[in-house]
Amino acid sequence: MTVHFIGAGPGAADLITVRGQTLLGHCQVCLYPGSLTPTELLAHCPDDARLVDTADLTLDQIVDELIAAHERGDDVARLCSGDPSIYSAVAEQMRRLDAAGVPYDVVPGVPAFAAAAAVLGRELTVPTVGQSVILTRTQARSTSMPDGENLATFGASGATLALHLAINRIEQVVDELVPHYGADCPVAVVARASQPGEQVVRGTLGDIVGQVRAAGITRAAMIFVGAVLAAENFPDSFLYSATRDRSKQPASL
The missing domain is CATH 3.30.950.10 (Tetrapyrrole methylase, C-terminal domain)
Known part of the structure; x- marks a missing residue:
C-alpha cells in the first residue's frame, strides 16, 4: 500500500489535480483536514472508504491511522490544504512513516x-x-x-x-x-x-x-x-520579444 499526500487545493473542490482526484477514487482510506475540505471533494472517495477527520487528532493519532491502514494493506489519501510543500505539516508525518517503513508519495496541489x-x-x-x-x-x-x-x-x-x-x-x-x-x-x-x-x-x-x-x-x-x-508601465517580457533569437533554446521563464 501507499500513503498519498495529496494537495487538495485552496478550497474549491474543482481545483484539485486530476491525479489527486483519481487517487481519491481508488483509496480505501482518506484522512482530511476537517472543515478545510469541501464535502464535494470527499464525494470522489469510494462509497465504503474510511473517512477520518484529522482536525481534532494529534500527530501521533494521525500517524497511527496511516500505519494501521498500511498493516491492513489499504491505500491512503492524506489530503492537505493547498500544496503539501507549504505549511502542510507533512514533514513530521513523513519522518514517522520513514521510521515505520511505510511507503508514501506526494501529489502537488494549487497553493x-x-x-x-x-x-x-x-x-x-x-x-x-x-x-x-x-x-x-x-x-x-x-x-x-x-x-x-x-x-x-x-x-x-x-x-x-x-x-x-x-x-x-x-x-x-x-x-x-x-x-x-x-x-x-x-x-x-x-x-x-x-x-x-x-x-x-x-x-x-x-x-x-x-x-x-x-x-x-x-x-x-x-x-x-x-x-x-x-504595476502598469513596465516593459514586456523578453520571453515573447520579437528581438529574441528563436533558433536557440527557449529562454527560461
Whole structure:
C-alpha cells in the first residue's frame, strides 16, 4: 500500500489535480483536514472508504491511522490544504512513516498564494518591477520562526511578500514593513480564495489595517505586499520579444 499526500487545493473542490482526484477514487482510506475540505471533494472517495477527520487528532493519532491502514494493506489519501510543500505539516508525518517503513508519495496541489493571486488577476513577477516572491508567515501561537527569518529582513530585500497565517497580526506586519516599503506601497488581502465567502481588500500599507478590520477578516487570508500589485508601465517580457533569437533554446521563464 501507499500513503498519498495529496494537495487538495485552496478550497474549491474543482481545483484539485486530476491525479489527486483519481487517487481519491481508488483509496480505501482518506484522512482530511476537517472543515478545510469541501464535502464535494470527499464525494470522489469510494462509497465504503474510511473517512477520518484529522482536525481534532494529534500527530501521533494521525500517524497511527496511516500505519494501521498500511498493516491492513489499504491505500491512503492524506489530503492537505493547498500544496503539501507549504505549511502542510507533512514533514513530521513523513519522518514517522520513514521510521515505520511505510511507503508514501506526494501529489502537488494549487497553493493558497497562487489561488489568491488568481483572484487578484495579478502576476507576481513583473519585468523590472519585481522578480522575486518571498513566502513567509508571522510568529503567533505556532512554532517559532528561525533566526534571521523576520519581516524586517525580508522587507529589506524589497521583494514581493506573500504572507500566510498573518492576518490577525496585520498591525505588526504594517509596522515592520513601512520602514522598508513606505506607507504608499500597494497591499492586497484575499480571504477564502476560491471558496464561498471569498473577500478581497486592496489598499496600501498606510490604510490596509482599517480596511481589513472593517471587512471583518480574521482567518484563511493571504496578505500580499509589493509594487507588482499596482504595476502598469513596465516593459514586456523578453520571453515573447520579437528581438529574441528563436533558433536557440527557449529562454527560461
